[in-house]
Amino acid sequence: MANQFFGALQKHSNAKVEILNNYFIPWLRKINLGSYSMSRSLVIDGFAGPGVYEDGELGSPIKLLLAATEFCDQCDDNGWKQPSITLIFIEGNKDNYNKLKETIIDNWQAEFDEEDYARLPDYPTIAIQCINNTFATAFKDLLDDIKPGQTLIPSFCFVDPFGFKDTPFELFEKYLSNEKAELLFNFMFEEINRFVTTKNSPKLMETYSNLFGVDDIQELQDLIGDHKKDARKKIVVDYYSRQLLEKSDAKYVLNFEFKKNGRTKMFLFYSTKSTHGLKLMKKQMWKVDDTGLYLFNDKKSADQIEFEFVKEVKDETMRQDLSKLIYENFAERQVGIEFIEEFVLTQTIYPIENYMKQSLKLLEKEGLLIATNRKKPMSYPDGCMVKFN
Ligand SMILES: C[S@@+](CC[C@H](N)C(=O)[O-])C[C@H]1O[C@@H](n2cnc3c(N)ncnc32)[C@H](O)[C@@H]1O
Incomplete structure (x- = not known):
């Protein structure tokens, strides 16, 4: 062997x-x-x-x-x-x-x-x-x-x-x-x-x-x-x-x-x-x-080409799933962004990059959260507070 x-x-x-x-x-x-x-x-x-x-x-x-x-x-x-x-x-x-x-x-x-x-x-x-x-x-x-x-x-x-x-x-x-x-x-x-x-x-x-x-x-x-x-x-x-x-x-x-x-x-x-x-x-x-x-x-990954639009659809579905998980966990609470990060990291399958902030944006667009302590709209920098409806 x-x-x-x-x-x-x-x-x-x-x-x-x-x-x-x-x-x-x-x-x-x-x-x-x-x-x-x-x-x-x-x-x-x-x-x-x-x-x-x-x-x-x-x-x-x-x-x-x-x-x-x-x-x-x-x-x-x-x-x-x-x-x-x-x-x-x-x-x-x-x-x-x-x-x-x-x-x-x-x-x-x-x-x-x-x-x-x-x-x-x-x-x-x-x-x-x-x-x-x-x-x-x-x-x-x-x-x-x-x-x-x-x-x-x-x-x-x-x-x-x-x-x-x-x-x-x-x-x-x-x-x-x-x-x-x-x-x-x-x-x-x-x-x-x-x-x-x-x-x-x-x-x-x-x-x-x-x-x-x-x-x-x-x-x-x-x-x-x-x-x-x-x-x-x-x-x-x-x-x-x-x-x-x-x-x-x-x-x-x-x-x-x-x-x-x-x-x-x-x-x-x-x-x-x-x-x-x-x-x-x-x-x-x-x-x-x-x-x-x-x-x-190894079977699946045999240099398979993944079309960009398929990947985008898949990512979007995952972000929607993560936004649901975040909302279910934090509904009616106000927390610092670090608590949301810890939740995503330790309680979900998703990594932080490309998923957490994008999922928060989806929730904000739906009017399900309000963020404070930030300079730019739709951003979630360190130190910002997020209030979930
Ligand atoms: C899977 S290979 C390691 C491959 C290496 N990590 C790499 O990525 O190139 C396992 C190695 O452990 C050695 N080995 C086998 N039994 C060992 C033991 N009890 N203690 C230390 N080395 C051992 C083998 O000779 C072999 O070189």
Whole structure:
């Protein structure tokens, strides 16, 4: 399977790296430009892969590193202070690990020391560590180094395994207890789903208990019962979401489904405490799929052309739907625009951009709201108040 995977970056993997990259670049900017002192951030790629595929396509660690160096260039061009960015790449396979290191050495003239740390001569504020170990061992070591009372610097962790044996929930729970820690986890649904109801292998059941962070996987098995297909999928995915929301410190969890040849392969689970992070991730996932399903389907997207007028009609229908949701939630109340934004972000499928203000306009045209504290009509700037009839 591994060879086939690396032969050429498959389409659904491509969309996955696109979401990662489109999120990570603005995340770096937000973290680093938002602070007055020397800004620091940590990026972990837990199953890094070789970095470059046989067809030349770039994998996640190289995309992350390129984004970091480009951001440093941008800071240089604008006279901003240089951000301190640490990237940790964990890769269990020796060949992939060597290939990744070689790519970093060849392209950035990095010099690795005996502990596998490297600085890039042209980017002295970027530090890289490549670790040839299993994810769970390396990640546990890293988390164990955080002393009680300390918290990690702002961090983003991407976990993209082949299977599900080495991604125990307790490590994510510990990681997410840090103040500004975000996780993007590729939950390998198809493989997980295959044996999740097994009752005759104590070892496998223990692996499932570790994956879901429960003492006994029996509870999930009982919930699944005789459910099949979509109903079963929903139970498994909701169960994992519930664990993240209830057992870890993540405040928001968003997932995005990937289908290949009509079958669900995986779900990207994003977990954060930050509404800014949630807003940004929704926006980036919406770019990959703007139907509201949060789904990438390789069959559907085969370079299909969507006529502009079809898209406009679809967007308009969605805005009408959102305006209804907003009105139902806020009728006969007066609230600050930030409350409406939080509602749209956390309680609806819609992203903020292109939807929230447009939906408010629809309501205002119908005479269903009055806004104050604004300079221009039909605008909803920060600080404005909205009174719903
Ligand atoms: C799905 S690939 C990662 C692809 C990569 N994220 C990308 O976008 O290019 C999974 C990688 O994890 C490595 N791997 C497998 N088991 C591992 C483990 N337990 N710990 C760390 N790496 C592992 C594999 O060798 C493989 O390179």
